[in-house]
Amino acid sequence: MARIDLDLAHSYKPNPKEDGDYALLPLKMSFVDGGAYALLGPSGCGKTTMLNIMSGLLVPSHGTVKFDGKDVTRATPQERNIAQVFQFPVIYDTMTVAENLAFPLKNRKVPEAQIKQRVGQIAEMLEMSHQLNLRAAGLAADQKQKISLGRGLVRPDVSAVLFDEPLTVIDPHLKWQLRRKLKQIHHELKLTLIYVTHDQVEALTFAEQVVVMTRGKAVQVGPAEALFERPAHTFVGHFIGSPGMNFLPVQMGASGLRIGDQALPATTRTLPMGDLKLGIRPEYLAIAAADDPNALPATVTQVQDIGTYILVNCRAGEHVMKVRLAPDAVVPAPGDAVRLQVLGEHTCFYKNEELVA
Amino acid sequence: MQLTLEGISKKVGAETWLHDMSLAPHPGAVTVLLGATQAGKTSLMRIMAGLDTPSAGKVGVDGKDVTGVPVRERNVAMVYQQFINYPSMSVADNIASPLKLRGEKGVAERVRELASKLHIEMFLDRLPAALSGGQQQRVALARALAKNAPLMLLDEPLVNLDYKLREELREELTQLFASGDSTVVYATTEPAEALLLGGYTAVLDAGELLQYGPTAEVFHAPASIRVARAFSDPPMNLIAGEAMSVGVQMNAGPALQIPLPPAASRALTLGVRASALRVYARPGDVALPGKVELAEISGSDTFVHVSTAVGELVAQLTGVHDFALGAAITLHLNPTQVYVFDQGGRLLVAPTRTGGPR
Amino acid sequence: MNKPVNQKAWFLILPVFICVAFSAIVPLMTVVNYSVQDIISPERRVFVGTEWFASVMRDEDLHAALWNQLRFSLAVLAVEIPLGIGLALAMPAQGWKSSATLVIIALSLLIPWNVVGTIWQIFGRADIGLMGATLEKLGIEYSYTGNATQAWLTVLLMDVWHWTPLVALLCYAGLRSIPDAYYQAARIDGASKLAVFRYIQLPKMRGVLMIAVLLRFMDSFMIYTEPFVLTGGGPGNATTFLSQYLTQKAVGQFDLGPAAAFSLIYFLIILLFCFVLYNWMQRVGTADKEGVAE
Numbered sequence A: 001m002a003r004i005d006l007d008l009a010h011s012y013k014p015n016p017k018e019d020g021d022y023a024l025l026p027l028k029m030s031f032v033d034g035g036a037y038a039l040l041g042p043s044g045c046g047k048t049t050m051l052n053i054m055s056g057l058l059v060p061s062h063g064t065v066k067f068d069g070k071d072v073t074r075a076t077p078q079e080r081n082i083a084q085v086f087q088f089p090v091i092y093d094t095m096t097v098a099e100n101l102a103f104p105l106k107n108r109k110v111p112e113a114q115i116k117q118r119v120g121q122i123a124e125m126l127e128m129s130h131q132l133n134l135r136a137a138g139l140a141a142d143q144k145q146k147i148s149l150g151r152g153l154v155r156p157d158v159s160a161v162l163f164d165e166p167l168t169v170i171d172p173h174l175k176w177q178l179r180r181k182l183k184q185i186h187h188e189l190k191l192t193l194i195y196v197t198h199d200q201v202e203a204l205t206f207a208e209q210v211v212v213m214t215r216g217k218a219v220q221v222g223p224a225e226a227l228f229e230r231p232a233h234t235f236v237g238h239f240i241g242s243p244g245m246n247f248l249p250v251q252m253g254a255s256g257l258r259i260g261d262q263a264l265p266a267t268t269r270t271l272p273m274g275d276l277k278l279g280i281r282p283e284y285l286a287i288a289a290a291d292d293p294n295a296l297p298a299t300v301t302q303v304q305d306i307g308t309y310i311l312v313n314c315r316a317g318e319h320v321m322k323v324r325l326a327p328d329a330v331v332p333a334p335g336d337a338v339r340l341q342v343l344g345e346h347t348c349f350y351k352n353e354e355l356v357a
Numbered sequence B: 001m002q003l004t005l006e007g008i009s010k011k012v013g014a015e016t017w018l019h020d021m022s023l024a025p026h027p028g029a030v031t032v033l034l035g036a037t038q039a040g041k042t043s044l045m046r047i048m049a050g051l052d053t054p055s056a057g058k059v060g061v062d063g064k065d066v067t068g069v070p071v072r073e074r075n076v077a078m079v080y081q082q083f084i085n086y087p088s089m090s091v092a093d094n095i096a097s098p099l100k101l102r103g104e105k106g107v108a109e110r111v112r113e114l115a116s117k118l119h120i121e122m123f124l125d126r127l128p129a130a131l132s133g134g135q136q137q138r139v140a141l142a143r144a145l146a147k148n149a150p151l152m153l154l155d156e157p158l159v160n161l162d163y164k165l166r167e168e169l170r171e172e173l174t175q176l177f178a179s180g181d182s183t184v185v186y187a188t189t190e191p192a193e194a195l196l197l198g199g200y201t202a203v204l205d206a207g208e209l210l211q212y213g214p215t216a217e218v219f220h221a222p223a224s225i226r227v228a229r230a231f232s233d234p235p236m237n238l239i240a241g242e243a244m245s246v247g248v249q250m251n252a253g254p255a256l257q258i259p260l261p262p263a264a265s266r267a268l269t270l271g272v273r274a275s276a277l278r279v280y281a282r283p284g285d286v287a288l289p290g291k292v293e294l295a296e297i298s299g300s301d302t303f304v305h306v307s308t309a310v311g312e313l314v315a316q317l318t319g320v321h322d323f324a325l326g327a328a329i330t331l332h333l334n335p336t337q338v339y340v341f342d343q344g345g346r347l348l349v350a351p352t353r354t355g356g357p358r
Numbered sequence C: 001m002n003k004p005v006n007q008k009a010w011f012l013i014l015p016v017f018i019c020v021a022f023s024a025i026v027p028l029m030t031v032v033n034y035s036v037q038d039i040i041s042p043e044r045r046v047f048v049g050t051e052w053f054a055s056v057m058r059d060e061d062l063h064a065a066l067w068n069q070l071r072f073s074l075a076v077l078a079v080e081i082p083l084g085i086g087l088a089l090a091m092p093a094q095g096w097k098s099s100a101t102l103v104i105i106a107l108s109l110l111i112p113w114n115v116v117g118t119i120w121q122i123f124g125r126a127d128i129g130l131m132g133a134t135l136e137k138l139g140i141e142y143s144y145t146g147n148a149t150q151a152w153l154t155v156l157l158m159d160v161w162h163w164t165p166l167v168a169l170l171c172y173a174g175l176r177s178i179p180d181a182y183y184q185a186a187r188i189d190g191a192s193k194l195a196v197f198r199y200i201q202l203p204k205m206r207g208v209l210m211i212a213v214l215l216r217f218m219d220s221f222m223i224y225t226e227p228f229v230l231t232g233g234g235p236g237n238a239t240t241f242l243s244q245y246l247t248q249k250a251v252g253q254f255d256l257g258p259a260a261a262f263s264l265i266y267f268l269i270i271l272l273f274c275f276v277l278y279n280w281m282q283r284v285g286t287a288d289k290e291g292v293a294e
Helices: A045-056 A095-109 A113-124 A140-154 A172-189 A202-205 A224-229 A234-240 B041-049 B091-101 B107-116 B133-147 B161-177 B193-198 B214-219 B225-230 C007-033 C051-058 C061-088 C093-110 C115-121 C128-136 C148-176 C180-188 C195-203 C206-221 C225-231 C240-250 C255-291
Strands: A003-013 A020-031 A036-040 A061-066 A082-085 A161-164 A195-196 A209-214 A217-222 A246-253 A258-259 A272-280 A286-288 A295-306 A310-316 A319-326 A337-341 A350-351 B005-014 B016-022 B030-034 B057-060 B076-079 B150-154 B183-188 B198-205 B208-214 B237-243 B248-250 B267-272 B286-297 B301-308 B311-318 B328-333 B339-341 B347-349 C037-039 C045-047
Touching: A003 A045, A003 B198, A020 A045, A020 C148, A036 A082, A036 A202, A045 A082, A045 A161, A045 A195, A061 A234, A082 B208, A082 C180, A095 A113, A095 C180, A095 C240, A113 A140, A140 A161, A140 A172, A140 C051, A140 C180, A172 A195, A172 A202, A172 A337, A172 B286, A195 A202, A195 B161, A202 B161, A202 B248, A202 B286, A209 A224, A209 A234, A217 A224, A217 B208, A234 A246, A234 A272, A295 B193, A310 A337, A350 B091, B005 B041, B005 B248, B016 B041, B030 B041, B030 B193, B030 C148, B041 B076, B041 B150, B041 B183, B076 B133, B091 B107, B091 B133, B107 B133, B133 B150, B133 B161, B161 B193, B183 B193, B193 B214, B208 B214, B208 B225, B214 C093, B225 B267, B237 B311, B248 B267, B286 B311, C007 C037, C007 C148, C007 C255, C037 C255, C051 C061, C051 C255, C061 C148, C061 C206, C061 C225, C061 C240, C115 C128, C115 C148, C115 C225, C148 C195, C148 C206, C180 C195, C195 C206, C206 C255, C240 C255
Parallel strands: A036 A195, A036 A209, A082 A161, A161 A195, B030 B183, B030 B198, B076 B150, B150 B183
Antiparallel strands: A003 A020, A003 A061, A209 A217, A246 A258, A246 A272, A272 A350, A286 A337, A295 A310, A295 A337, A310 A319, B005 B016, B005 B057, B198 B208, B237 B248, B237 B267, B267 B339, B286 B301, B286 B328, B301 B311, B339 B347, C037 C045
């Protein structure tokens, strides 16, 4: 278990000059010992680069990586004592499950009896005790991933376990079980776990703190609640939540807030002047009474039954807004004229993509 | 075009990949093939396309038997998981290829129109390898649309894309499908995707066709436990119980007043969707006390795993709730929201639905 | 998978079918014909059934040639396969260096086989040959025309020089197909280079190694040109391998009957070896995939 401190930037070009040249823009981040973190972002945002720098498979072009205060920027993965689980299961085909799990310990010349005990313990935790003598190559994808995970956990002094989109090849109903298993393992072993994914459900359910990244930059770090309620950047509002946040361009003038030519009621929040973006999540966008003068008029374009909720698509002028309703709510029909209450305590305001109120 | 599959089955060596099934996808609409990996979705699609012949049964198009007809002679467009494009041709040439093969005029105009529909008009001169995954898949989709075939097959086309990209493309696809009049068959492993696409859903499991109908109907009234299991995300809670005079007695739990049909067997299984469980009580609810095993927060919802006397249950609660591990918790359930399955796994009672789209 | 059948395709392959029949099947039938007849003169032919086969099996010279050949083929495999794997591991993986190395290594594969024999003829000469002269200077008595063992070893060395690059190229292709994640995982697990070779590279090269072993075995079992040019089969019959023996019998002594009989036996021996080898390697491969419990 270790505390990881990053103070670095990474570029694949020798002399980076502008932002686009960097794979990872300069950042400073700390991962507390025993914490569960997720690096969340779309493809190409730099999360795998960051993970590989932490594991030692990649050396950052600028800056340092410290484990428990010690500089390990140029240390190998072996020296850092980390474990990594990859996107597709990586197992040694010729070995049995038990031999696979024992491999890292054998390489470290741990005594035989200790290896057996530790392998048994980890197999028990992963619910694979009855499969220890089967050939690893013949198992299903999720069990192979468990073996990959087990190889990382089997070392008692592992400093951190890093996951690179490990559930990509797993079926949806097995993903549940594996996610739960990961959380249980975190609870039992109290290891530092860092999880890279583009799936927000995985990130938010797994991590205590989520790092949201886009285009090489970490735009917000915080717990699931903060990311959901108060996204610090419009990208976070858009990326987190299914569907993402609704955005409306508004203007703050001397006379108050306006959307296009409609005035909105006064708000107690202090807002800067000029063009702003109003963000409100579909979960919090309410359908107001039909004659409410303070609400935005809109027309319902589509209503979808998504099983656990109802999704209503509305059109307000040229803007599309989505509303999420409970399955037993009263729902309008396509074509109905409705009014949307866009202002509330969950509404966020953005200027230049950054949160201002 | 009306595609009909009658008594189709597929055996390869000693294995049966598809058990005897009949399916007639609704013409002009989207049919979703939902099932886990290896459930037989790809095998079924290949038979629909004409890439494989079934071991038994007939394939018909608009009443005509086309079982042995090779795919070249059938008018079918197919999109794969792996972003398949002609690697040495530019994007524009890729999209134009089916049009050129048919010898159509006005190819350039049509290519531009399709490219702008899929937001790739700025990449027309590039090679597919220079594009990102999502863009490559859009090229494949544009090519499939250019063919304008009456049958369009998509085999998990979004599975190799990012979560958010998947959401965006899925929305665009829904609009594209709605504006065209081809019959679309879309294979996926995710129940959420089936629900978002709408249309009709065919649930496959281990090579068997379990149910086919309008998506919302299949979701709210699964014909058997297997369908309910395949079409649930998060997984449905299953509780064993016994039939009684006034309703169902849960094994080791409270009794529920549910009117049962007269032919119900004694041993029953109750199915409760995670979203049907609540932490606050409403009139008519039954209480299930238990202990919190795990709480997962996913932004707008919290999933709580609770161990109760009737077994382990998963509840989906809206909003963010903080639960300490091991804390005592009581889940509340309204008997009208319970599915009852009989001994053979068949559906006896489905929850009544209030609200919902009209 | 059953693909819908297109009958028109049969007509397209008819020309090829006729060519193959003319150049391969008809001559093969002719050989079978000769193997069951005693051709005393072009007009007088007697049907002798399996007599030639029996006499061929009893032939002492044939047994000697067969053992010689087997020893040679096994030696070839024992040297070329590990050496080829070693070369493949040492070759650079990407960039211009890898292309350059590939070209240089492949050069020996491009040389016509009789030229290979001629090259080594000169190479081994004590007066003007590089190898011969060097060995002479080192005080080693070397003569591939006089010493039977040295001749045999020279032929082996020549084959290794000629054909190891093929094994190396096949193994190189196999190595390139291993995803990087395996190497990364091995680094993280602290595996030594030897462990990486044993547990990752070798198992993943199984497919190409199978091809390499089959190809080298078949080719070396039928070897003719190179040793014939180099040593002519001598000294004595130290380097007379099976195909040369066969040619001597058929062309030299004009014993068509026994030669034809032996050709068929030769053909069947190769087929048998390949079948056994292939099945064994397939079975080892599938056992892995099915998760057979140990």
